[in-house]
Amino acid sequence: MPLPTVDPDWEIRATAFQTLEWLVTRHGPTLAWDVIQRGFDFKDQHLHFATKARGIFRPKEMRGEGPLSIKTIIPRGNRPVPYEESQKGVGVFVYKLQGNDPDNRDNQLLQWAWKWSVPLIYFYAVEVGVYQPIWPIFIRGIDRERLECTLSVDDEVLAERERSVPMVADARAIEIRRQYVTVQAKRRLHQSRFRLEVLRAYEQRCAVCRLPRPELLDAAHIVADREETGDPVVPNGLALCRLHHGVFDTDLMGIRPDGVIELSQSLIETRDGPTLEHAVKAFQGQHIHLPRLPRDQPGQRFLEARYERFRKVG
Ligand SMILES: [Zn+2]
Structure with missing residues (x-):
């Protein structure tokens, strides 16, 4: 069995996260689709963060079996679900699987990401054409009956694995980094929700x-x-x-x-x-x-x- 560190795409993910960090500093915590679709540079390649039509996205440049991002798909003519209803507590979201087959190609990408606790980006729709990027976010479970998965900005599974599998020389540095990123993700989530609601109230x-x-x-x-x-x-x-x-x-x-x-x-x-x-x-x-x-x-x-x-x- 391969070690859980084997995410052949970790460099691409890290670059995507860094680019998002820069984009939210520049544009604020929510991004228009126009901004997201410009993508990001990785080495000498240009990659997309997501595509308009698909909810689960893996760039063809990635070698592993997990997606880079998932995105809320709003059925035509519908409005996004209010923040309160799509969250099961702070930082925990429910995401619908693609189609009716939990084992189709797209959903297999999610299964892989769950199995190896790979960090993903969630483009969460706050308005039509406006997304709040949430990263790193992890799949915490997949419910095959209800055709949905649970997403969380905390990854207890990864933390557990890092403790039990000595993967790198400086595991402690990784652990500190991991705590930092999930704390940051939670903080960003709190702040952007507050900002969204306050700005809306003040028109x-x-x-x-x-x-x-x-x-x-x-x-x-x-x-x-x-x-x-x-x-x-x-x-x-x-x-x-x-x-x-x-x-x-x-x-x-x-x-x-x-x-x-x-x-x-x-x-x-x-x-x-x-x-x-x-x-x-x-x-x-x-x-x-x-x-x-x-x-x-x-x-x-x-x-x-x-x-x-x-x-x-x-
Ligand atoms: Zn002023």
Whole structure:
């Protein structure tokens, strides 16, 4: 029996992961199909991440029997399933097998990936033509009766194998790396869900200046997520552009519990060119723009806690 390290395509996978890391840094956590279909370079070749028509994809350049990626297929005329319904807990997803035969060619690729715990990319559809790439993700089980498999960003099986099979000289380095990647994957998942919901609530605009470019918007926490009460829920979020996120996070700008913007004394006293005057100081005393739905609006307790901090710093 071959050793589980024998994934002849690990270099291709690693390159694909690195490219995705770069793409989400540049475009944000969700990617339009146009961006995904440009693919990635590996050595002197150009490979695809996925193809439009297929859910399970293995580039012909790969030598092993596992796929590189899987992608949500939305039946024509349907909308994507809401995030809450497609997840079985954070980081665990259910994915439909292809067709009705669990042993057809595509599904065999999944079986192989499950058997050897190979890390995959999941292009999870959040809108028609918009995907959130989730990686590394592993197949945790295949249900032949229900024709579905379970995907997870944690791989307990791989961890177990790495402990029991001494595969490389520095197994510890691998273990650290493995923990890092799955923790990162989970964190990304949390963050992008929060971002998606907050930006949607604020209709893809900055709550301060109304800038309407999602690629320049962040979902800011009102109470920071490192604090105990800093839950990643919409009432603890604000859609802010990069500039206003920056001044808010550094307490140069505060938001009163009634939603009025207050700048720090030091900022008010600073005189400078048009960016400071028009893009920051002009908002002193103005009201932030709130989401239409009351349940999405900032929670009083979050605003109060944060404003208190701003006052203390000031
Ligand atoms: Zn702004």
